[in-house]
Amino acid sequence: MKDLEKNWDLLITRLEKQFDYDITLKGVLYLIGLQELNMPEKSFSKEEKVDVLHIATCKILSSFGYYRFNGVDEDGWPHYEEVRAIKNLSEIDQEKLIKEGIIKYIS
Template sequence: QKEISDKFGGGEIMDVDAIIYLIGIQELGKGFQKISKDDKINIMHIAICKLLEPFGFYAFDFFDDDGWPHYKVIDELPNLKPGEQSVLMKESIVMYFENREKEAYL
């Protein structure tokens, strides 16, 4: 969290939602553009699907005509307490960045 905050948050600690949003922007791959409130929610959804894909909850399905990725539900998320949700998302964020780092060296 600190490394990402240093890179993107001007040194201020970014919360998990901000990191998820940045992952969604990365996965969308559209670069800088004006984003509507609805699209911000969709970007968060893209990130969550991508983050939970390795756990078997989602699988990439296709890119639509506008280049937005779509995922299909593979397995329903279990009912988790807020603390458990937070741990799952933090774990998935760490895995995401570890995998991206590995891919960069291939």
């Protein structure tokens, strides 16, 4: 667990230097979602921004077997199917798993 927090802090420090901006877990997820969506020029509605976060969460958790990629729709949005319920984990364990997945994704 100590390694996770140490690696997480190093990652956040690196991203904050790169973007010159304070960044949160949601901020990192948003960046990953944008990367996965590959629509850099698009302006997103509030609902679409939530969808971008969901895409990132699904992508990250798919490496742990919680989601499976189903394909991309006609508008270019990826879709995932829940395979295992992440809600069975406590919020703290969910956050740890997401952080671990983000570190793997970015490393």
